[in-house]
Amino acid sequence: MAKERTLDEALDEFERWGDRVVGEVEGLSKAEALKYFKRTRSRVEKLTGKKLALPQRPAPTTTNAE
Numbered sequence: 289m290a291k292e293r294t295l296d297e298a299l300d301e302f303e304r305w306g307d308r309v310v311g312e313v314e315g316l317s318k319a320e321a322l323k324y325f326k327r328t329r330s331r332v333e334k335l336t337g338k339k340l341a342l343p344q345r346p347a348p349t350t351t352n353a354e
Contacts, residue, residue, distance in 0.1 A: 293301070313321045333339055 313324055316324060329340055
């Protein structure tokens with residue numbers, strides 16, 4: 289059974305997780321980063337036994353605003 293946490297503890301855990309992800313993808317090329325996230329998604333789905341229902345959208349593009 290999962291340990292109950294306060295909101296602050298849960299937010300701290302999310303922040304540590306985010307820092308870890310940033311550290312792992314920092315310095316990767318776009319292709320390498322995409323590969324990293326695809327592997328991670330697959331691993332999470334395998335561990336939970338469920339497909340992740342995350343919305344997918346195209347990457348943002350730059351515009352030449354004057």
